[in-house]
Amino acid sequence: MEFTADLSALIDVLASDDVDGYLIDDDSTDSDQRYVSGFTAPDAYQTLVTPDGGVHLLVSGLEYGRATAESNADSVTRRASYDYQGLAAEHGPHEGKIRMLESFLDDHDVGSVSVPRSFPTGTADGLRDRDVSVSVESEGVIEGIRATKTEWEIERIRGTQRANEVAMATAERLIAEADVAGSPARSSASADESLESGVLVHDGEPLTSERVKEEIEVALLRHGCGLDETIVACGADGADPHDRGSGPLTADDLIVVDIFPRDKESGYFGDMTRTFARGDPGEEARRRYEVTERAYEAALEEVEAGVTGADVHDAVCDVIEDAGYATLRTDPSASTGFIHSTGHGVGLDVHEQPSISPVGGELEAGHVITIEPGIYDPAVGGVRIEDLVVVTEDGYENLTEYPVDLEPVSR
């Protein structure tokens, strides 16, 4: 990582909790550890932060060279230094690891540690059995530090969002250029009488969610990004905000495209959603699109340092409720209408602090957040519009450069 995290808030917590260190025991899936250490590895490793601000890594021999070269750590120790293989052979792998950690902590004069909520209970209880004091830092101090991005981090996120725009344009073009089965306008060359009328057709085959997702992912790969999941959800699929979508896309239906790629090198995410419809989705769908767009604009209008995430969320609920749709604010058990939060932080995790929801606290300059209102109903389909923005002292900077338009075009 090309920046060093400012861990002063963590150091303050160590002092106020009167502990000798902060210990993380996790693998590449833990972004806190990646952030603190500037290092990531597929298998578990440990990071210790001491009250003097020192960052100390304990890694396998396989990772030692890379950790020494790439991490931000002040020291890197190999497991073999504590004869992990011998300890594992004598005590079993779990207890062997505990004893290795005990020695590692001893070497740094650490007899008490604060740990993240996600710290493995097996390790915590094992250390406690060896008379190391382990207490949970339950406020999520590192998540809090991570919420405010440096300029370097914002540039990484912007870069991912650029790749995201290419991928969104790929999806939009496929939808825009598809033929429509049963439509007199489509080229007879790709005619297949067996296709149900209204199905989108590409290269003579039904254009499916799966096909569009594949092209999105290839476009992202070509731009250095990967992702595990993409949403291309048509009709009723799109009314379930977490349905990834499947099967043929159809004309006259709403199609939700939600892409959240991660840059493979930096690890920073982007996030964007657009909703498209080929043909005519009907008056009610168009109205929902307009209301969602107004809610999105109202939320953006609200964003600035000092405002709370709850304020921004309320701005969305106001618009959507005024238009006559349910929200979780009016009905906590609603299954149609606006049935999720307005947004979330984005960084090394696709969902991180701060929260733009009823429990969302004060926004600060440098927070990177999504604004993503939506309106859902299986009978009509789903609409969601999402941009990624940086909070500034007097508003926001939009990291997303992509038109908001229901009708798909080739860009």
Next chain:
Amino acid sequence: MEFTADLSALIDVLASDDVDGYLIDDDSTDSDQRYVSGFTAPDAYQTLVTPDGGVHLLVSGLEYGRATAESNADSVTRRASYDYQGLAAEHGPHEGKIRMLESFLDDHDVGSVSVPRSFPTGTADGLRDRDVSVSVESEGVIEGIRATKTEWEIERIRGTQRANEVAMATAERLIAEADVAGSPARSSASADESLESGVLVHDGEPLTSERVKEEIEVALLRHGCGLDETIVACGADGADPHDRGSGPLTADDLIVVDIFPRDKESGYFGDMTRTFARGDPGEEARRRYEVTERAYEAALEEVEAGVTGADVHDAVCDVIEDAGYATLRTDPSASTGFIHSTGHGVGLDVHEQPSISPVGGELEAGHVITIEPGIYDPAVGGVRIEDLVVVTEDGYENLTEYPVDLEPVSR
């Protein structure tokens, strides 16, 4: 998931530990939870297994529909049933979650739980503060269950390995068909006098690790698989087994290609490594390749149910030591020679039980393991050959259908 896990070993542990349930609190990155619940979600959810064998999920409202439709669970409960939003507003998100879990456990008459080693300490300590007894199941009972694959699982892994073979062929073809800068044989059309002699050239550009990895990943995507990391490591890069490789590939050097894709739908991994060299890598490199191939054959010869992972690892060490190279068995701090384990289980995780290493226990029919000896030295480069096999009663079935050959060809 299209199979239901056999949790009888877990139920036995609940009985012998005299606890009311086994609780998992994790997200999509935890394969134990995915295996037990037949469900996966990007954000954290909870799975409770009760002594009657019941599997009970607690999920967000956004996941409720999918969890009900897709999971193996006997019951699915939404967080809203316990007014999570209200609890979070009153007590904060962390304590709100603890109280929600307390109610969820109460509903299933559970006052004491066993948890995996990886269970979050924040949740464990929070439940303990609410008088729920939490003890760590430190043997990894679910990892043990997962180690033995059903026929259904083996078919999934085989499917991923088929995609892997396509990706490996893509990489091998790029290496085989590249021009060599400075070589009289290469086409003058792609000549670039500025390229260092010996650099592999593709479409007039240096053929880099990054380029080959991109083509591997695109090939995998086209076959329904994803992956975060691939290794295409040339020369000294390949001598560090965890170096992913970077920069131009060169003729007369060893190139290690290690691909471990995951099927996006099933979640099951494949794993394969081949080592190639364009031109002549020299006598010592060829000898290392031959020794590695003999070690790989010796390991395969050893594999059958009843043999231990340590036995298989010893078979590799015997061959490599006899040829005069160091292993961690002769020198635990060796940084050249054979400096890792012989293999590992593969399933929903790319590294799982059993271990084919000095601590590896007895192999059972249905274990899916890698056999991947290698010999490393920055001065010569790295050699690694890796297949993925299923242990059977009297040997193994190789899930890998790919030639072992140092000289790259277009397949």
